[in-house]
Amino acid sequence: MIDYHFDWSVIARNADKLTDALLLGLGLAVVSLLIGSVIGLLAAYARVSGKAWLSAPVWAYVEFIRCTPLLLLIFFLYFGLPEFDVTFLDKTQSFVLSLSLYAGAYMCEVFRAGLASIPKQYVEAAKAIGLRPWQRQAYVILPVMFRITLPSIGNNLISLFKDTSLAAAIAVPELTFTARQINANTFRVMEVWLTASALYLASAYLIAMMLRLLERRYASIR
């Protein structure tokens, strides 16, 4: 280490590549969060429906995903789906599918807790003014639930963003994969990994700060 001379020109030369990689990672996280939220919302409604044939499979799905390593899920879908003649997914789409399924289980728990924490009076008031069941959901329950769960959704976005690093394992050119590639080509170990770490950290903090602003604007109802 005493003999190590930093040479940051490697980073400067690959700046555009690293930027593209970072943006790809952010995009993967956002898309997976959106698909995962849809899955999670449907699953959460199934979970609170009170019907065993709906809530039992969802319980199994959530527990299964929570007990399975994400990397295994990624490999399973990437290498396993073609065995079932599902060959139209490229590696990026396959990764998004894995991360969405993964996010879906966590979002299901978030939304379930959100639905459970909606004050009874809100539903009663909505009934009292004569809203139909779907109107109660659309105008009262869902908006309140999203405000209550906003911090948890934000935390999930950050951890999904960090999880996009696993896409490197199936050669999706996101930040970790690109950093590894530059590392292999130039062997500027410290520069490359310090930069990658700093980019992940800075992005995570930026997301966290934006979420805090969002939370302040749509302050949760107490």
Next chain:
Amino acid sequence: MDFSMAPGTFLFEAWQARASLLQGLGVTMLSSALSIVIATVCGLAMGVALAYGWWWLRLVARLYVDLMRGIPLLVLILFTYYGLALFGINVPAFWAGVIALGAFATAHVAENFRGAVQSVPAGQMEAAKAIGLTFGKRLSYVILPQAVRRMLPPWVNTALEIVKGTTLLSIIGVVELLLSAQQAMARNYMIIDFYLLTTALYVAINFTLAQLGASLERRFSYLRY
């Protein structure tokens, strides 16, 4: 799936690969156990620093915790694996991975410890001071027995995350359960069967841990501070 033991069937191939699969399972368990021990010991020390340290110690610990929580585990593992060699420390991939996993989980244990300790009402600490206990006694006789109930459920969750995190060691070439299964698949192309087997093993380990965490949570659900 054909459940006979004839050559070319899944059970036959799994039996052929039993030694390497069991060894992989052993590596997974050993690396998890070592990381959990490292994370618990270092995490408790760092948690004390976070909760009761001098301001500069708190700052350093806080910086460490936030750094570790903002960087993906895979980047930490790769950084450790490639970076340690620069310091003239030539550790095998296994130890690089265990160090990275341990360092990562240390931050989680520390933050969890701080939260648990600070959730004990301040009056407890004040009362312990008032009867003249030293800092060590205040911690070990008054605060910790109350905080440990808060700490156990999330500690089990951290352990579960570590077990799942050991799969990332396959990326730096540690032949743990996932990689040993992939090596078996490379021989016999039974991709679905072997991934299902691996998944079943992970789910078995992690579901047990998760149930343990849930039962601890129920056990201590009477806690209301």
